Amino acid sequence: MRKLYLKLLLSVFLFCAQLNFAQSFSQNFDDITTLSASGWVMQNNSSPVGSLSWFQGTSTTATPTPGPFNSFNGAANSYIAVNFNSTGSTGTISNWLMTPNRTLRNGDVFTFYTRKPTIGGGQTDYPDRLEVRMSTNGASTNVGAGATAVGDFTTVLLSINPTLVANVYPQVWTKFTITISGLAAPTSGRIAFRYFVTGAGSLGTNSDYIGIDQVDYTPYVCQAFAMTPSGSLANAQAGVAYTAQLTQTGALGAPNFMVTAGALPPGLSLSAAGTISGTPTATGTFNFTVTVNDASGCSGSAGYSITSLCRSNVATLSDFPVLCTNSAIYTLSEGFPAGGTYSGTGVTGGQFDPAAGTQAITYTYTDPYGCTYSVSKTIVVNPAITITAQPTGSTICSGGSMQIFAAASNATGYQWQVDSGAGFTDITNSGIYSGAYTSTLTITGAPVSLNGSKYRMVATGLCEPAISNSAVLTVKSAPAITAQPGAKTVCAGAATTFSATVVNATGYQWQVDQGAGFTNISNGGIYSGVTSASLNITGVTTSMNGYVYRLIATGTCTPAAATNTAVLTVSSTSAPTGQATQSFNAGDALSALTVNGSNIKWYASAVDAALHQNELPAQTLIVNNTTYYATQTVSGCESTSSLAVLAYNVSLGTEQAAGHLKIQIYPNPARETVAFTGNAKISRVVIFSADGRKAAEKTLNADRKINIQDLTQGTYLLQIFTDEGIQTVKLIKK
Template identity: 30%
Template sequence: MKKIFTLILTLYTGICVTNAQTVLLNETFVAPTTLNGWYLQNNSNPNGTQSWSQGSGTIFPAFSGGPNDYVTTGFNTTLGVGNISCFLVTPTLNLTNGGVFQFATRTFSNPAQFPDHLEVRLGMTTSSTTIGSTTLDVGAFTTVLHDINPGLTATGYPSIWTVYSTTLSSITGTQVGRFAFRYVVPNGGSAGSNSEYIGLDDVKYTAPNCPTAPVVISPASTTVCAGGSVTFTGSGATTYTWTSGPQSTTYSVSPSVTTVYTLSGTNPGGCPGVATCTVVIGPPPVVSVTNMTVCALQNATITAGGASTYSWSNGGTTPSIIVPAPTGSTVTYTVTGFNGPTCSNTKTVSIYSNTFLTVPNSSITACPNQLALISANGASSYSWNTGQTTQSIAITPTASGIYVVTGTNGSCSESLQIWVTIDPDLYAPSHTVCAGISATLVATGAQTYSWSNGSTSSITVVSPTTNTIYSIIGTSGACSITKTVSVTIGNNLSVGALQKCIGLTTLLQGYGANSYTWQPINDFNPNVLVNPTGPTVYTLTGVSGTCTGTRTLQITWCARVQEFVDVNESVRVYPNPFGTEVTIKDAYGDVRMVNMLGQLVLATTVDGSTKLNTEALSPGVYFILITDPKTTDRKIIKVIKN
């Protein structure tokens, strides 16, 4: 159920009026209030059962007086869901500049489940009660003095009594007017998402007799050195007169002793106001700052004293500044201290870098794979990126690189690098060439060269027929190093076939390439089944990278297929036909099983004997290919799965 109220403890604030004033309205809504001279109008749509009414201390107590001494309005100003616009208008008042209008208000809870919104408006007409009849009409109340929670937020309306105050201005002479409290909430009501319950108390309007002009001087006080000057600026009045000075807002002075100056001003009503300012003559500040020594590559904190404000050469304005570590041995900063705008003194401070670590040589040349010594000096302890912690370390470099040493003295540490270059730094890349093509081997990084093929040039040309490894010795002075260079034949194409006569199915096989093309059948598989009806020459073209090779097979009447050699006939394959398993005995090497289309279905290796799990294979004819890795001989056995 919407909007259930309970009693809560209320905090409240007060207003203190200090100038001589006349209170023209002081409404505390003592229960039962008659609202004598007040005007009420409810423009909510639809119109509810309640407008503004007497408050209830059981929901929350009044700001002052008895618990019920306030007026209230809320969601009952409309029925169900509607747009609320409900006015409570003060009696007619004589309004002048400087008049103070104040009131206290609060809502039930904060954060509120159903937010409230209150406008306080001013109407400058004789009666100001012709408002209109719609939820948007405000009549003559066109000036908004206060707008409390216009965004209808959960926390925008105070849940404790809060006093709001407005001082009137821009009124010519004395005029008749009224103040209006407009409770305005869209989508309000007992079933709406907004509007709850607000209270209004202690509505007061106080007319000024002659308020003091709020004269202010800036700065109110300052310190200058002897002979220095300062300019004061007055505000808060319409006319200004400086004692022994001009009738203007500003006054520039240069006293020789500490002096107090007085500014008199009047407001538009002729009411006076007075303010004073002081110029203190002070000595130049004695700026203190101490030179520092810091660890290399570490920031330093410099602190100055003896002045009120500071200006550093790096742009800092605080007594202490943090500066980066010196890039050299020393860096200098300047600080100026001020006591007032014209009283200053300057001092210089130096920051020294505690650099201690050195190395005899920042770069050396060493023989590869031979001992070399590197060292550092100037620290009490050392740590190398190799993990060693002695001043000098022995290294055996295999490649050129950087060695880092970190030295420590007390709380300071720093690091240096030593570049170690190996010579000779032999480089000779390996090559892949097509069969029948020469390879040009190139070595760099040494003074002289010696190849395993007898060449002593940095470049040698070789023409191997198989994969071959060459060695090269590179020499520079007394140092030498040996490396190997591989030459790989990129295409070592070979072919084979099951020995069959013309008219029977034959399995053609290709090896040693990445892609294959069989002609004249235009097949691209490495293994393919054929059934020639007459003498046929099959040509296989194999491609590996940029290398291409060609081999041929000829099948004649009951002739053996060329380029195929059977392995030992003692190889046994059983059972044949087979079911879920095939056993291979007395065989060594790679084992592959292909179907009638030449597609690989199983692959393994055998070292004496092995068993193939054929449970997943479909019934039909298969070929088992056994290749001896030592002799490259092959055996092809036809098997059948039931």
């Protein structure tokens, strides 16, 4: 009756369960012949297959052979059993008892009772093993072929005495509970008992007898899901990373969140764990439904919305450089993020013209999500530094002082520089310099070494430095004598020059001391070049003997320089002595005249003798009644006075003639032609210059004339050759 009562209760329970979820079952094995109708399947894959499979339990009061134990509940034999006879005398037992096909879900609970006979003292325990396996292949009963195969039942849910150890398998009815887990989702499949013993059989070392009773399969009942409350979630910003976590309670195991209606803002996604994350790429309010389910097929849903807004102003402008009004066109690049546009006075195409002066620049940026931002900042433009007054070159004397001035607008600092031949370098306030950092540079005690140095000013300030033109400094020295004039010894009437060499001179003045002190000499008379470095004296007289000369040189700088003194020594020679009138023989030369003196020279006139010019050779033929002038030279000095000697031959008168003939010439002086008087036959006329050289030889024409146009101006002697002799006549050519 107890078993019937339990069966009635079971029927009611199953009916109720089927109403809720037609998955549960409870099996007490009152009659195992009805199992197949309930979807149970038995399969003996032992090797070898024995004489028995699964069988109805045997009570301890059964006759003629009582069983080892009674059922857990119900009738004494109301359990299912299996023993060593599943295989032969020896072998491997793999005997399967498969439950009905069900939709398996995580959380489903599978319970059963099992035991083996009680092993008394002195008895041997032959170890048994029972596996509970699961197949997720729908209604499949594939357990493979052979004792070691498992087919589709690859998942071991439970193994009792897995290593076949004696006295481990329960010897009293013991309840085992299995909760299904690890399924990705509710899955159609079966649970199976596998009596799996190696070394089994009637003669084996393992396998005895086991029973199974009161098997219950209880499907998991979904719990009520409690999710993050519906409504608006935290606002997002386009382009900014966003995270929101949805929560739930009620899911069995790990929940799985998904959007089942509507949509998240573009760029966001929902993870299975309920995390909304990503970076929105659009603005607006987005409504969506989230469903959470678990691996048991339970679920819950809630509606949400997220509003994606534009970010707070992302546009920035870094500081602009300080520009100047003369700076080049400036390309603007300070805006961030890149890709925006610039606007403002002086801005064109992303470039700013500094000529516009200080201005406010606006940077406008539109992000990929359509949001527009702007920011403004002032760009400062300073007035350019300009040189307003250029320095000018100066000339000073060595040791002198001077100032160089330059001016610049918009300058806050100055630096003077000097280039002495190796490039410009900065000047400091030291030595000869002061004011090196002002607009006026002062040079005190300038040395000659600065001559030719170049100076310039560098004006600095908020803008690019401005550099002035360079100014050349000329440093001059006082005149200096580098070569002194030397003493001179000259002959009276000669010319001489006193010279000196002077540097840094701009003016000269020769002076003479005639015994009463130095006085300036003026150009004129015997002097020339009195204001140059060389004094020329022409026609020195004996009265100048002992004169002292010097040069005074002046220049830009003082003092003037005076040369050493130079003495002029004049050597004079007196005229030779002798008779003032001397006779000669026809055909004699000047050397026939008698004069007392040294190195006698003859001249045709007193002027030529005084000037020592037009000297007559000593071989010059004497012309009767002609005065000749003689000088002498002593110690290199030729006398300026001369001895006048009249050469006279009484027998010739004023002419020489051959025989009784007397030939005269006319005109005399003559310019072009000369005519001859008389009737004597003239064969030729030989013309001698005053120095005795033959100048020409002529013959008379029909008019008894000769042409003298080819003769130069001067005095000539004509030798006239006739058939009666030679006659000499003096001719003056005009």
